[in-house]
Amino acid sequence: MPVSVQKQEETGVPAHASAGRCPHLGAQYNPFTGPHAEDPHAFFEKLRKDEPVSFSPMLNMWLVSRYEDISQVLKSPAQYSNRDMLASGTHLTDEAKAILDQGFPTAHVLLGMDPPEHTRLRRLMNRGFTAQRIAGMGPFIREMATTLVDRFAQDGEADLVKQLAWPLPVHVILGVMGVPQEDVWKIKRWSSDWQQLVFEYVAPELQVEMAKGVIEFQQYCIRLIEDRKKNPQEDLTSYLVAVESDGEALTMHELVMAVGASMLSAGHESTTALMANAWKLALQHGLWQRLRDNRDLVPKFLEESSRYDSVSHAMIRTAKEDVELGGVKIPQGSRLLLLFAAGSRDESLCPHSSKLDVDREKVPQHLTYGRGTHFCLGAPLARLQFEITTNILLDRLPDPKLVPGQDFGTWQSLVLRQMKHLKVEWTPT
Template identity: 75%
Template structure:
């Protein structure tokens, strides 16, 4: 029998608050620290089995852990809206709000939009991510990756996150957008400010500086758009300025959100996390030599690793009407945290989903890049970058091993899990230069 959650007008409490009979496991969940960051899978298995939809008082959200329930939510944007996707992290201070009010509001970001507005903007942005355009970025990716690997190939040790996974994706997206390499560190800092204010719990004293970083990134994007209007180039920024055959084009507000939030900010963070996690898994599971000897396995391993230990932790939706999900009756306005990491190990997705298996006939269509209308626009570009960088490391690091006892500095926001370090050592080879 479904668990009933009373409406706010009946109880005087917020619509997202559970009734007294609400399941209890959600009260144990903390996505920001402890075992639910490092290894939440036993807890997720219990959620799927006992309480697939359960309330988290800490987050003010309902945790949704089963694959079938998440698929349903993603298939029904008319009932489960993305509108609150970008307002789910920090409780902003008045000072931070005042600073952010000097720029554009967070409208027109694909991640927080629903059809039909999402459909239109996605169509305009898709033009820059055709298969041909993605394939054409391979020389740029390889150039940057070779230069970065050459810096440490002879050293016998490196922090692969700081020295490769961190700079490579941002250099690639800057190159595609036509932004100078020397602006990399400013872009990286400003985009980190944007991500933190959106998806993390930021202390009040740090919020004003981060808000100014968000404003700086928006102003940088405005300047970039104005430059390309005067002098178009062969880059994605110039391409996004063009009107379609039917005369449709993006407004300045839409362009700033597309370039700043969707490209320069979100366009590299998840790729950095995916790269580092892929290499860590290969080393932890003793797969490096097998991949080195059979490169045809590399794309399959990247995909299986992305499924088995997803860096895309979760996504957020809001109910737009009363709805039953997983045996729970949720009122309009309930906020849902869709646990992608849990769903990717749901046994309904594939046999022995708990196992990292390089011998699967086919890696199933997992949720790390999303599904449906919000499937990640940059997923093909991310895959290509990870493949190129991984193959270069396989070429030049013969016997790498994780530095024992290291602290990877793993942390997690509402949506993304990342490491701060991936320290590796190896025996340098005379042929190590890329």
């Protein structure tokens, strides 16, 4: 047995961990529960200063916490691959694997692809997200957000996650894709099953039902795609079914992943988290009235709040070759967890980086939406939803305050941090 393999099997730490720095902070990290899920920034600050590249035996990944190192990885697709981005974070049971094998594997999902395959599919999908198409969604977003806010505006209290940030983005993406709004709860459940199996630890006894949900989701997408082939409409699904590149159309596998995984699943969870977290920060930092008085600050506040506390917690890459990062030697095949939330608070990125400051002359280029070839396809749509919905809330809720002592129900996967609740109270007008 090679020494490096033997050492890893005995200790859980690769043999090369002793080269350069000797990582140990990574062994303390648990993204799924406790303080690292609730508020990881104190730990991230220590990581950046003491061990910016540190090995996590629990995750079997290298934690990368500095902005410069993360940017280097994101800008170097020849050295770092997305291929394992969607490798399951759960040790799947044989029964769950057998169920998932009945459907399409997670190949052809943009998030887990490398050039040139990624380049082709991204080019095709970009055509469905033109500035004109995004702007055209504004009236629908405004109507849906207004309808949701109308339901609680006179109550003087609401849970802005359950009553607004949770339902709005999924209704919007269903409208974009041409999916019946009455299917919203099924889509939400199936999306949750898929993402949990990929990015979270799932207890063995829960895996079978979740795997069945993934297969049901794929079958639903197949039926939707087949219908649009026969009955095209003015929606993004019809566009993807019809689009060609150099005479080559998307395969059924590619279509199911584009419609299901890339759009109906990934297209709303992060927007829910982003909106709710920004509203919480506005209330915690006493910024509501200022935003109400100066609406030009709303988009700037979104960018600064995204930098200050990124809910897009991290992304995963795999080293294609032996590399050195932050003074640490990392062998080919190692997985890296790029801690976007840590990198966006790096002191090298901006002055007083640990302060939420809407008066910055220019908000620095944070990592919430990624960087380079994998920059988030849905970022313009997420920003539009936030700006429209926040302005509606500023109009309708004059003096909201966080309900004291509440449990936000914060939870986190490998890549996304979310809240289950954001309870506020105000004086009805």
